[in-house]
Structures are given as C-alpha cells and as structure tokens.
Amino acid sequence: MKNYNLDETYIINPQKESTLSAKQVTVSYGTNHVIHAADLNFPRYKITSLIGASGSGKSTYLRCFNRMNDKIATVGGQIMYRDTDINNPKINVYELRRHIGMVFQRPNPFAKSIRENLTFALKKNGMTDKNELEMRLETSLKGVALWDEVKDKLDQSALALSGGQAQRLCVARSIAMKPDILLLDEPASALDPISTAKLEETLKTLSNQFSIIIVTHNMQQASRISDYTAFLHMGHVIEYDETENVFTNPHVRATEDYISGNFG
Numbered sequence: 001m002k003n004y005n006l007d008e009t010y011i012i013n014p015q016k017e018s019t020l021s022a023k024q025v026t027v028s029y030g031t032n033h034v035i036h037a038a039d040l041n042f043p044r045y046k047i048t049s050l051i052g053a054s055g056s057g058k059s060t061y062l063r064c065f066n067r068m069n070d071k072i073a074t075v076g077g078q079i080m081y082r083d084t085d086i087n088n089p090k091i092n093v094y095e096l097r098r099h100i101g102m103v104f105q106r107p108n109p110f111a112k113s114i115r116e117n118l119t120f121a122l123k124k125n126g127m128t129d130k131n132e133l134e135m136r137l138e139t140s141l142k143g144v145a146l147w148d149e150v151k152d153k154l155d156q157s158a159l160a161l162s163g164g165q166a167q168r169l170c171v172a173r174s175i176a177m178k179p180d181i182l183l184l185d186e187p188a189s190a191l192d193p194i195s196t197a198k199l200e201e202t203l204k205t206l207s208n209q210f211s212i213i214i215v216t217h218n219m220q221q222a223s224r225i226s227d228y229t230a231f232l233h234m235g236h237v238i239e240y241d242e243t244e245n246v247f248t249n250p251h252v253r254a255t256e257d258y259i260s261g262n263f264g
C-alpha cells in the first residue's frame with residue numbers, strides 16, 4: 001500500500017443547508033483508532049456517498065450518525081443535528097433513530113407479514129388510527145416503487161420477497177417513520193444488477209424528501225446516484241466535494257489513485 005500524506009485533504013463543504021454537521025469525529029475500537037475525520041456538512045435533500053477501500057472506516061463513520069457504535073466503540077467529536085450534539089449521552093437514542101433511520105447491507109425484513117413490517121414500529125410509537133396506518137403503508141410502499149408488486153399480498157410473509165424487493169421493503173420500513181435522514185450501508189451489495197438499478201432509482205426519487213448518506217463500494221454507483229462524495233482513506237476523509245468534481249477532477253493523489261484503480 002502506498003504511503004499517502006493523510007494531512008493532505010481537499011474538503012469543500014456544500015454551500016447548501018445542512019441536515020447534519022460532523023466536527024472532528026473520532027472513533028476507537030479499544031486502542032485501535034479507526035476514524036479521525038475532518039469537519040463535514042451533509043446537505044439536506046441530497047445524496048452523499050461515502051467511498052473508500054475496504055477497512056477505510058466507511059461503515060464505522062456512517063454508524064456514528066445514529067449512535068450505532070455506542071456499545072462497540074468510543075466516539076469523540078461533535079455531530080450536530082437540529083442544534084443538538086447527538087453524541088450527548090443524555091439524548092434519547094430511540095427517538096434519534098426515528099429521525100435518522102438506517103438500512104443495512106443485507107435485507108433484514110421481520111418474520112412477519114409485509115403489512116406488519118411497515119406498521120409494527122408505527123404502532124409501537126403510538127399510532128392507532130387504522131386509516132393513518134394504511135395510508136403510511138401505501139405511501140411508503142409507493143415511495144419505493146413496491147406497491148404494485150405487493151399490494152395483493154400485504155398479509156403474506158415478507159420473507160417470501162426476493163432480495164431486491166426485501167431491500168426496498170426495508171427502505172419503505174425506514175421511510176414509514178418519516179425520518180429526516182436515511183443512512184444506507186452498502187444497501188445493494190447483495191442485489192443483482194436489475195434490483196440494484198431499481199433501488200438506485202428509488203433512492204434518487206426519495207432524495208426529494210429525505211437526506212441520504214450511503215456507503216458504497218461501487219464507484220459507478222456513487223457517481224450515478226450521489227450529489228456529493230466523501231473519499232475515506234485509513235479513517236481520514238481525504239476529499240469531499242460535489243460527486244462530479246471528485247470523479248473528474250480529484251485534487252488529492254490518494255483520491256485520484258483510488259478512483260483510477262491505481263490504489264494499493
């Protein structure tokens with residue numbers, strides 16, 4: 001692996017309203033310091049990709065944004081969301097996750113009906129009105145373009161869906177909670193190209209209503225769907241800018257080598 005100067009960075013924060021601002025975030029697993037990130041602002045109603053080689057810290061960094069590292073790592077720095085630092089130990093993490101939802105690498109529908117997958121958390125959060133629940137169900141499934149495929153089998157098990165359908169169901173389950181921000185950790189890595197294309201299309205549409213931060217290994221995917229891209233190397237954010245600039249005119253050697261395949 002080439003030695004790059006980790007202090008050589010090029011960070012252009014978007015001149016747009018931010019939904020989340022991360023300041024000097026650090027993460028350690030025991031004595032292993034894996035994230036030392038610069039100050040990044042994530043824009044509202046845009047898609048931001050986190051790219052980088054395996055082990056560069058993308059998932060760890062993403063998990064900071066809804067406190068998913070709490071029990072496994074020590075997190076430092078500030079992550080401002082609606083004027084509150086989400087690292088404050090006093091904040092209600094379950095409430096936070098209603099505003100900042102997450103979709104994981106492997107589709108993980110509950111072993112329940114499609115309807116229950118969508119309404120379970122809503123009911124747990126006190127929504128009892130049947131019409132409202134049905135409306136959320138339909139709107140969320142339409143939001144991920146799954147409604148036409150499942151509207152006649154809402155009471156069948158979600159486990160019978162294909163991988164691509166199950167992943168879109170998981171996105172629908174997240175958006176049913178009407179979060180502000182959707183975090184996605186390599187959501188297409190277990191999907192075939194057709195399901196991946198459908199998911200990407202869904203995310204592009206959803207970015208009109210939600211701010212999206214996505215970890216992806218797939219550089220074509222990052223360049224296809226995201227408005228902004230952050231390149232991570234060894235836990236450092238090396239470059240952050242509009243996606244087009246990162247891919248066509250990278251400013252730092254490590255970024256250039258990574259996107260041109262000369263890395264390592």
Ligand SMILES: Nc1ncnc2c1ncn2[C@@H]1O[C@H](COP(=O)(O)OP(=O)(O)OP(=O)(O)O)[C@@H](O)[C@H]1O
Nearest residue numbers: 029034052053054055056057058059060061072217
């Ligand atoms: N639960 C954990 N305990 C200890 N170390 C961990 C843990 N999770 C990740 N790490 C370490 O933190 C570093 C960053 O890992 P992370 O999974 O965030 O990288 P990544 O860029 O998302 O990688 P990949 O693309 O392979 O998923 C790696 O060195 C990894 O071994």
